[in-house]
Amino acid sequence: xxxxxxxxxxxxxxxxxxxxxxxxxxxxxxxxxxxxxxxxxxxxxxxxxxxxxxxxxxxxxxxxxxxxxxxxxxxxxxxxxxxxxxxxxxxxxxxxxxxxxxxxxxxxxxxxxxxxxxxxxxxxxxxxxxxxxxxxxxxxxxxxxxxxxxxxxxxxxxxxxxxxxxxxxxxxxxxxxxxxxxxxxxxxxxxxxxxxxxxxxxxxxxxxxxxxxxx
Amino acid sequence: xxxxxxxxxxxxxxxxxxxxxxxxxxxxxxxxxxxxxxxxxxxxxxxxxxxxxxxxxxxxxxxxxxxxxxxxxxxxxxxxxxxxxxxxxxxxxxxxxxxxxxxxxxxxxx
Ligand SMILES: Nc1nc2c(ncn2[C@@H]2O[C@H](COP(=O)(O)OP(=O)(O)O)[C@@H](O)[C@H]2O)c(=O)[nH]1
Ligand SMILES: [Mg+2]
Ligand SMILES: [Zn+2]
Ligand SMILES: [Zn+2]
Numbered sequence: 570x571x572x573x574x575x576x577x578x579x580x581x582x583x584x585x586x587x588x589x590x591x592x593x594x595x596x597x598x599x600x601x602x603x604x605x606x607x608x609x610x611x612x613x614x615x616x617x618x619x620x621x622x623x624x625x626x627x628x629x630x631x632x633x634x635x636x637x638x639x640x641x642x643x644x645x646x647x648x649x650x651x652x653x654x655x656x657x658x659x660x661x662x663x664x665x666x667x668x669x670x671x672x673x674x675x676x677x678x679x680x681x682x683x684x685x686x687x688x689x690x691x692x693x694x695x696x697x698x699x700x701x702x703x704x705x706x707x708x709x710x711x712x713x714x715x716x717x718x719x720x721x722x723x724x725x726x727x728x729x730x731x732x733x734x735x736x737x738x739x740x741x742x743x744x745x746x747x748x749x750x751x752x753x754x755x756x757x758x759x760x761x762x763x764x765x766x767x768x769x770x771x772x773x774x775x776x777x778x779x780x781x782x783x784x
Numbered sequence: 785x786x787x788x789x790x791x792x793x794x795x796x797x798x799x800x801x802x803x804x805x806x807x808x809x810x811x812x813x814x815x816x817x818x819x820x821x822x823x824x825x826x827x828x829x830x831x832x833x834x835x836x837x838x839x840x841x842x843x844x845x846x847x848x849x850x851x852x853x854x855x856x857x858x859x860x861x862x863x864x865x866x867x868x869x870x871x872x873x874x875x876x877x878x879x880x881x882x883x884x885x886x887x888x889x890x891x892x893x894x
Binding site for chain 2: 572573574576577578580581582584661662692693695696753754755757758
């Protein structure tokens with residue numbers, strides 16, 4: 570009986586990387602853009618998608634992927650629109666991964682832009698490349714104005730950071746400027762937007778961003 | 785859970801290739817910037833390995849440090865930041881995002 574040590578150097582994220590590249594290749598070949606929308610439960614991700622479809626549904630052909638642990642509520646909300654929508658129930662997983670997206674991506678071969686709502690949390694979704702072109706992280710002021718500082722990694726790796734529900738800032742005593750500064754401190758190249766999806770304040774910045782993507 | 789599954793699948797494959805009989809431990813290296821919780825990973829590993837030849841083996845976890853330093857003055861940082869607080873230069877972040885199966889310890893023979 571003797572002890573053996575096998576030295577390995579196996580990349581355990583390789584499979585996700587491979588499938589993300591496959592997704593990216595598909596998108597590129599078809600000339601489709603995809604946005605991975607991350608953020609906590611209740612930050613406003615589904616409402617952002619709804620308002621985007623309302624505002625741009627006539628000029629841009631959208632597809633929507635909705636990641637959720639089990640709940641079908643978001644799917645019911647988006648089904649009302651005339652767009653292709655694929656819900657992904659992640660089961661035990663608290664994030665989407667490239668494999669799950671790979672299963673449904675073929676459906677969207679004729680759209681201009683895929684909006685992907687990731688599972689609601691500010692932690693692990695950032696570790697999983699889906700093959701998307703842009704990463705958007707949405708937070709609301711009701712999560713507390715220290716939420717950006719507490720989750721630096723997801724903001725560091727985002728292209729767009731949205732601070733939502735700003736009309737409620739006063740009521741919850743959240744300092745919007747602090748949130749913006751925290752975001753810039755960790756990621757100075759990201760576009761930082763503040764908005765309120767109920768009042769519509771600041772929403773045109775997002776609409777302009779989306780329009781520019783597909784042009 | 786998917787990380788734990790990846791460990792189990794890859795370790796089992798390796799065990800078969802190398803014809804390992806009794807595995808004692810698996811060592812993985814986690815990038816410190818990944819948001820994997822080590823305790824949770826160990827727990828998930830137990831669940832994912834149960835019913836396989838890895839059941840009851842120890843999961844050893846090492847960390848891969850990230851190199852975080854200012855590209856202008858070279859100042860090093862413990863956590864990522866966009867601009868250097870000394871000189872205002874860009875701070876580069878290298879590594880800290882890998883997740884690797886490093887080592888399998890086993891016993892073979894009679
Ligand atoms: N007052 C206010 N409520 C909002 C805003 N955005 C979203 N909500 C509400 O917050 C709740 C959660 O929104 P939802 O889009 O489902 O969040 P998700 O979990 O990130 O998809 C819903 O009741 C929305 O109507 C906002 O800007 N202002
Ligand atoms: Mg939602
Ligand atoms: Zn997760
Ligand atoms: Zn410096």
